[in-house]
Amino acid sequence: MPTNNFRKxxxxxxxxxxxSPLTFGGGYAMLPAIHREVVETNGWMSDDEMTELLAISGAAPGGVGVNVSALVGYHLAGIRGAVAAVIGITLPTFIIVMLLSMVYAILQSYPKMQAIMEGIHAAIVGLIAAAAYKMAKSSIIDKMTLFTAIATVLVLLFIPISPILVIGSGFVVGIAVVFLKQKWGMKDPFASKETKSQAPMTNRAADYFIADGI
Structure with a gap:
């Protein structure tokens, strides 16, 4: 293996x-940290590319944190990159969860431990809200995406429906909206991004459903 590839x-x-060990709550709570490291610190991907990966990760089975890690790793270094990212994101979590489980089993009845858990739960809500805000800045680009995001949140909050059905509906709506806008000569919300990204329309249209995990 070339030295440069190994270093990557x-x-x-x-x-x-x-x-992994610095983000409590997993999944969407990890997204702000992943975004900061991948986009801002290392400059491996653009905001638009990261948003597209988040849309795919949210629609795929499994934890979104692991899904995003695998896709970022694959984007950067193929299969080996995906394996390196997944091992990196899961190894500390596995060790920490094992240790915390033993500690919590001993101290769970103590009031201070209960207070700590309540504080962590509140912090996780804030982390998820921050991730949603960053995703919304690049995903909600017109009235249709705004309507889809709001409708998705309301459906998931008030209707007992499988998220899989909602995700599938989001893909259909996204593809249909882009197709109809292009056919009717309306402004294509992705036209300005064509020079930045050549992703297939199915991936770009998935941005219409970025709210599926909120």
Whole structure:
């Protein structure tokens, strides 16, 4: 393996290894840290590319944090990059969860432990809200995306429906809206991004459903 490729794999592994133990709540609570490291700190991807990966990760089975890590790693270094990222994001969590489980089993009845857990729960809400805000800045680009995001949140909050059905509906709506706008000669919300990203329309249209995990 060339030295440059090996260094990139180590960099990917180390980046996600550092993210995992510092983010409580997993999943969407990890997204602000992943975004900061991948887009802002290392400059590996643009905001638009990251948003597209988040849309795909939210629609795929499994934890969104692991999904995003795998997709980022694959984007940077193929299969080996995906493996390095997934190992990095999961290894600390596995060790920490094992240790915390033993500690919590002993101290769960203590009032201070209960207070700590309540504080962590509140912090997780803030982390998820921050992730939603950053995703919304690049995903809600017109009235239709705004309507879809609001409708998705309301459906998930008040209707007992499987998220899989909502995700599938989001893909259909996204593709249909882009197709109809292009057919009717309306302004294409993705036209300004064509020079930045050549992703297939199915991936770009998935941005219409970025609220599926909120």
């Amino acid at each position: 794999l180590i960099s990917i592994f180390w980046t996600f290894l550092r993210i």
